[in-house]
Amino acid sequence: MQIHVARNSVQLGVFVPEDIVAGLSTGRFHASDLAWRDGLPAWTPLGDWPEFRAVGVPASPGVATPDVPPVSTVPWEQGKSLGSFFATIKAAVVNPSVLSTGRYAFGDWVVFCYLGVLFSLPFQLVNAIVFGDKNAEVAEWLRKLNIAELSQTVEQMAKAEPAPVWITVFGAGMGLAIAPFIYAFFGVLHWLGQRVFRYQVPLERTVAASLLVAAILAVLMAPLQLLAFNFGAQMVISSVFFIPALVVYFRCFGAATGVSPWKQFGISSFVWFVLCCCCCALPGILFWWAAATR
Incomplete structure (x- = not known):
């Protein structure tokens, strides 16, 4: 499974879940970073992904992270x-x-x-x-x-x-x-x-x-x-x-x-x-x- 990650309207790249888990542990990725994978209707913060909460990433508050779409790379x-x-x-x-x-x-x-x-x-x-x-x-x-x-x-x-x-x-x-x-x-x-x-x-x-x-x-x-x-x-x-x-x-x-x-x-x-x-x-x-x- 490949996951697209973006921060502050800038595309960070495409990663596998293991890379994101490691990045969350080291501080490379933040809970507020937006992520998307095939089949999802919209980009959501990494903190809202159940599979990443085991790393200790808190769920994002409803108003803390603005829903800012990433910059198009097309x-x-x-x-x-x-x-x-x-x-x-x-x-x-x-x-x-x-x-x-x-x-x-x-x-x-x-x-x-x-x-x-x-x-x-x-x-x-x-x-x-x-x-x-x-x-x-x-x-x-x-x-x-x-x-x-x-x-x-x-x-x-x-x-x-x-x-x-x-x-x-x-x-x-x-x-x-x-x-x-x-x-x-x-x-x-x-x-x-x-x-x-x-x-x-x-x-x-x-x-x-x-x-x-x-x-x-x-x-x-x-x-x-x-x-x-x-x-x-x-x-x-x-x-x-x-x-x-x-x-x-x-x-x-x-x-x-x-x-x-x-x-x-x-x-x-x-x-x-x-x-x-x-x-x-x-x-x-x-x-x-x-x-x-x-």
């Missing part, structure tokens, strides 16, 4: 720049625990997400302009699967006219404009899932964390767009990177929200299961209602 929250943007992505991938100290104001991370999507835009345009429409190639790939139920769809795709380049570019631009708000919407749904499982993570923090991890994946996965010269190769390589991408996503999301990555994965699976059930059940109910009222 580069993006220390200064907005391209350098801090890429430094945040590097820190999130290499050492996700850095994200635990973030404040996660919604406006800050909307900008961050826009930068992430903007970074991926040139790769999308190269994919669309250089490699062209993929309908014919996808149709040929599906035809090789020899699935009778898909034969009509395959023929329609093979005969479809390629979309004009300007439509592709316009669509990419519109996608850039609304993408962060789509990610934010799914962040709200995930927050509801957390509430179902009684995790009291603030709404703003959950949504901001969703924007953060969406931007990270947009940057990391953007180069895969350059493999569009071969649809089969792109599918295979994307599949290989799927599991590592999930690991990065939920490690970062878990660190930012203070909830275990595995628990966040379970919550996300639950939310998507409910969405899929609703999307499948609603058309069925409408169809049944229409048939019953004829």
Whole structure:
């Protein structure tokens, strides 16, 4: 178990319980120092931790220690720049625990997400302009699967006219404009899932964390767009990177929200299961209602 310790708004580092016990005995740590570990909703004084009272550390009085949040060590929250943007992505991938100290104001991370999507835009345009429409190639790939139920769809795709380049570019631009708000919407749904499982993570923090991890994946996965010269190769390589991408996503999301990555994965699976059930059940109910009222 790793515990983050801070004093007077300054992050002291990440320690194991044995180090903290020794530090309390020697005076390195104080009962008033704030501490946090994965799964806790907020920072609390070391004096309030039951496992450290055996060292002789008194519980802190309710009014003696002000609830001062530690300084954020997330580069993006220390200064907005391209350098801090890429430094945040590097820190999130290499050492996700850095994200635990973030404040996660919604406006800050909307900008961050826009930068992430903007970074991926040139790769999308190269994919669309250089490699062209993929309908014919996808149709040929599906035809090789020899699935009778898909034969009509395959023929329609093979005969479809390629979309004009300007439509592709316009669509990419519109996608850039609304993408962060789509990610934010799914962040709200995930927050509801957390509430179902009684995790009291603030709404703003959950949504901001969703924007953060969406931007990270947009940057990391953007180069895969350059493999569009071969649809089969792109599918295979994307599949290989799927599991590592999930690991990065939920490690970062878990660190930012203070909830275990595995628990966040379970919550996300639950939310998507409910969405899929609703999307499948609603058309069925409408169809049944229409048939019953004829």
